[in-house]
Amino acid sequence: MDKIERITALHRILKAARYPVTVKRLQEELGCSRATAYRDLAYLRDALMAPIEGDGEAGFRYAADETDRFELPGLWLSSEELYSLLAAQQLLMRTGGGVLAGALAPLQNRIESLLTAHAGVDHWPVERVRVIPHRGRRLDEASFRSVASAVLERRQINFEYRARSTDERTRRTVSPQRITHYRDNWYLDAWDHERDGLRSFAVDRISNARVIEEPARDLPDSELNQHLASSYGIFSGEPKGWATIVFSAKTARWVADEQWHSRQEGRFLPDGRYELKVPYSASRELLMDILHYGADAEITAPAVLREQAKSLLELALSNYGR
Incomplete structure (x- = not known):
């Protein structure tokens, strides 16, 4: 069990405990030495600001009035999550989200300490991570x-x-x-x-x-x-159907690695093309994504979605005359 796994397991143990947990029990459940158990307790308390109380004789637990409120940051468990956190920080700054930024401010030092520890450097270069907006709409x-x-x-x-x-x-x-x-x-x-x-x-x-x-x-x-979150994109509601889209062999190299939906199904066809199936409730956004690929994408089912795409293409063609 590595350090991240131990810290996560330690958090679960202390959060579920109604009475102080002895260091001996922590050693057994975490599979570590007494010294390691103390180091993990100190890291959880000092770096992650966990509300740990107690001592080596009576045992350790979370303060009763803080147990329900405290959770691990959760964003330090993988490189993707660490990047997501940095991206979110820039996102909030860009959108003028003063309230959200203020709410996150108490976590800032803790987050930067975690990033620095994982990177093994004295300073985490936040300025070297960029989030570039694309087609964002202005808001008040x-x-x-x-x-x-x-x-x-x-x-x-x-x-x-x-x-x-x-x-x-x-x-x-x-x-x-x-x-x-x-x-x-x-x-x-x-x-x-x-x-x-x-x-x-x-x-x-x-x-x-x-x-x-x-x-x-x-x-x-x-x-x-x-x-x-059960249907395609931001549109809410239960899925009304599944769309089947076949992409050209050239485009398949990109689409096969894309996550369109958590419940999507995809497979390569014998001729190198890629078949993707996604649930959807409203067709508008799905059609925009499919038509983005132009001649490299074809809707094969359902028939009604195929006809909608055909109508949109015909209307687009009419804008250019005959």
Whole structure:
């Protein structure tokens, strides 16, 4: 068991413990020496700011009033997660997310210490990691801060929403669940009280936002994941079908390594082409991604999605005359 695995296991042991855990028990469960157990306890307490209390005689545990609140940062377990953290920091700075940046500020020194320890250098070169935006939409920073505040403070928020599809303006009161960054744009996943259901709102379409005192209604993570992450892209709802797309042998070298959806299915065909199957609930975003590949992608199923793509291509061709 390496250090990362031991720290993770140590955290689980202390978080579940109702009474102090002896060093001998920690040695047995972690499979390490007494000295290593003490070093891991010190690292968890000093570097990760865990609320450890106790001593070598009585044993160790998490402070009762902090047990539920403390979690491992989680972003230091792999190189991908470390990079994601740095990317998120730049992302927040770029979008003017003062509230989120302020909430993360207490973690900054802890995060940098972890990065430095993993890199084996005296200073982690944060400035050498870049996040380049692509087709991000401008948003009102005041509205973004109100949305972020409502999410973090678990309070309801009232705002004016201008739907991009219909250009209709409506007033909404929602219980925010999550703020999501997807394809360089921010979305608010929330429970809409007037419509009695989960909805996703593009933050750049929100204006005149006001956080109200009413506490937000919290939904279980399982329900949020099922509704908001079960179908293709940012569109919510249960999948209505599966799309099958066949890519040319040339494009297959790229597409085979791409993650379009957590439940996707893919295989190489005998002639070198690549067949990809993804679930989807709304076709608009999926069609945009497929048409991005032009002649190197063909929808083979379902027939209705194939016809929609055909109609879009014909309309595009009509813009160039005969």
